[in-house]
Amino acid sequence: MREITYANAIKEAMVQEMRSNEDVFILGEDIGVFGGAFGVTSGMLDEFGPERVRNTPISESAISGCAVGAAMMGMRPILELQFSDFVMIALDNIVNQAAKMRYMFGGKTHVPMVVRLPSGSGLGMAAQHSQSLEAWMAHVPGLIVIQPSTPYDAKGLMKTAINNDNPVIFYEHKGLYNSKSDVPEDEYDIPLGVADVKKEGEDLTVIATGIMVQRSLQAAEQLEKEGISIEVIDPRTLVPLDKETIIESVIKTNRALVVYEAVERSGYGAEIASLIGESEAFDFLDAPISRLGGIATPIPYNPSLEKAAVPQVEDIIEKVKSIVQK
Amino acid sequence: MVNNLEETIYSNQQMKKMLTDMMLIRSFEEAVEKLFQEGKIPGTMHLCIGQEATAVGACAALTDEDKITSTHRGHGHSIAKGAEIKPMMAELLGKATGYGKGKGGSMHIADLTIGNLGANGIVAAGLPIGTGAALASQMKKKGYVVLCFFGDGAANEGAFHEALNLASIWNLPVVFFCENNQYGMSGPVKEMVNIEHISDRAKSYGIPGFTINGNDVIEVAKATQEAVDRARSGEGPTLIEAETYRWRGHSRSDARKYRTREEEKDWRNTKDPISKFKERLIEESILTEKEFLEIQKTIDTEIHEAVSFAEESPEPSLDTLEVDIYV
Structure with missing residues (x-):
């Protein structure tokens, strides 16, 4: 089996899902030509074009709400935030909207979206770019919270996240992006709730x-x-x-x-x-x-x-x- | 904006429907107010009495496939978009037969089957969500347009500015419809905004913006139709500011110290969207007083039935507490 990085494992899962399901698209800041703040989306623009790899303005409030609205209407957006710390600007859409809509509307909608959050310390980025606030998300009924630690888990769990019908918070550790392990080229998923x-x-x-x-x-x-x-x-x-x-x-x-x-x-x-x-x-x-x-x-x-x-x-x-x- | 009925594109039947819808909204809200005073509605409610023309005029420009996002003051939007008043009333009473099975209440009534993506308890939250729904329409070539209702207060939220910019750069089929009812809770718009018109903000985002008389249902419908046509033909978003007035307080227990009774009286007596439109239809021989009374009678029956339905409906079973949190 070949070894790939954690970053490429995440990308591979997104690419494979985007190839097989045209409802899946990704939006975020600098994810186009630049390839994302940590290079996770590099090359995706070339394959899928600007319609499905949507480079956005620096507007976490709008792009997170946009993901919610698109998801309600049948799309499966993946929202990349550059740093998990920036999620505070998007939290209304995640906590007040995406997490509660199904419940408030009597089960008559669902919000299948994945929010990718690069988190954690160790890169010398100081207090506003290094936090680990996953407990905040885990506290909110209606959200799925995933935190993979290996490239293998990251790929399988990303596939699961994209195909899940709930809003999913996907924590990626910045310090793991370059870590490598064996990852199958074929698609596979890892079920939720299995340690x-x-x-x-x-x-x-x-x-x-x-x-x-x-x-x-x-x-x-x-x-x-x-x-x-x-x-x-x-x-x-x-x-x-x-x-x-x-x-x-x-x-x-x-x-x-x-x-x-x-x-x-x-x-x-x-x-x-x-x-x-x-x-x-x-x-x-x-x-x-x-x-x-x-x-x-x-x-x-x-x-x-x-x-x-x-x-x-x-x-x-x-x-x-x-x-x-x- | 042309106000002459002869130059409108609406048939007599359509105009009567607009009047009927406005009357239904008002009667619904009056019934809600009464039920609230009787202690039958938990929490709070936000009444849109006096603002019926914005909801009805805007929704008159939409097809069944078009979508709306609504606000905390959303009963009128729901009705205008075609909601049934029985499950609405049941939801307000927290009953299992309500739109949200009694779990959402007044601020969270939604019905995606008729294109209502939901009222919302968070000011300006509907704008980014509506923008996303419009993105889905564009990406999948669905052809529907999204209209986002919001108030003057929402125009000072970051979400408003971010959503207008995003919708503009992506040329999305969305109409941003501001109901300027002069007050964000107690904050007068003139104190909270340092420009003449909220619609002036459209310029910052490179989209057209108009201020219209929000108490003239025909003016609202025509202006919205232009914006909807632009959106549908791929010309992008529009910002409409419809000036109107909320007759009641913001919600429960509002002594309305922030405005005068004279001001309220002036809006009620000279700018009532329903009586003004009724008079015009009678003047133009489109409606008779007798017909008007018949319409009101039918509505009264409908409201009575909705209240009975709501009151007789079962409470949600406690075992539904944890249902619908996840798919």
Whole structure:
């Protein structure tokens, strides 16, 4: 199998869907000749033309609402925002409109749109271009929230997202765009609400999201050398969440640590921790459920400060040891 | 704008239909007001009494395939676009037989089967959504036009400016229809906008803009028809500003301290869209007083039936609470 990048995996899924379904189109800022802020759409204009690869003005409010209206009328728009931080300007259309319309209208419409949000820190882009606010989205009934951590998952989940009839928030980690893994050329989809056990282990379950999946796997390698075996679970989709896989794993390992990049306070990891605490896994716990998330600070510019603001591999190792060796 | 009925393109039957629709809207709103005062309508409601000509005139220019987006003050738009008043009334009472199965209420009445993409509780939200619906029409060569209703208050929202620009650069089949009823809740338009006409803003986006008398249903219909024709023939969007007046307060419990009773009286007595149009139709021998009374009688029966239907309809079952959140 060939290896491709996370960015190209996302593009490949979009291209394949656009080839097979003419209702699918993409709109966003600088996605045409420029190829998107992170190059994800590069070359798509040449294949599909400006009608279906719609370069928009810098108008997040209009283009997000436009996606909602087009989706209500039978299209399947993919909206690319340059940075997930810019979603604040589009939130009315996502939260007040897309997420609620079906419910408010008594089930008589649906809004099949995908909002692609490049998120996360680590690129020196400071406080307005580095956030991880997926918990905001996961809080809103009516939205599907996806957060892939590998090229393989990104491609399969993008296909699923495009074909889903609900508004889907698709978090892409900027720090993963150049990461590579085996990705089949053929189309495939990954169902929503199915977590992936990225590594099996015995002593503790790490539930990690986004770029923290890779960091947790690196931590697992180091810990293995010290005789600590951790299981790493990637939920892949936050809404819906695969509760069973998480609970079963914790019943097996008797310890749980949730690792996420977002500010630890009120982050999605708190949801996962509560879920474990309220489940049958509670009776099997040999240690309190722990969280390891970001410091409650705006993401700083200075590279050392930025690194210190979110969990790194060493932080995960240290945290795991503190739980296992207690 | 030509006001002479003889020069209109509308048949006597069409004009009677416009009058009837305006009367139906007013009677509907009066019934809603009464039900609200009786405590039968939860929350709040926004009445469009006094603004009937904008809803009816604008929708008269649309086909069944054309779409509208509406506002928080949307009962008139729904009726003018062809909604049935029974499920509307049921929705206002929160009943299972309502358009939204009792889950949306006054600010979220929609019926996509007749091209109503929904009232909206967020000011100016309908403009980008309507722009997107127009994009779908253009991309799939559907031929329908989208008309976005919004108020003078919405013209100061970013969404208004962004949507007009987007619709203009993409040459979309959309009509932006501003009902300038002089107040955004309590904010007088003259205090909130530092230009003479909201329609002047069209120039910034390279599209035509007009200000019209929004209480003259024929003037509204003709101006909208021109805009709809432009949109349908691929000439892009138009901004129409229709000047009108909301007779009632913004919503519940509005003491209307921000305007005078004299001003209200002037609009009611000299610019009532229904009585002015009725007088004209009678003058031109298109309508008789007797016919007018018959129309009102039929409407009264229809409203009575709608209220009974709503009152007798079941409450939504509690097990529908989590239904229709996702497809």
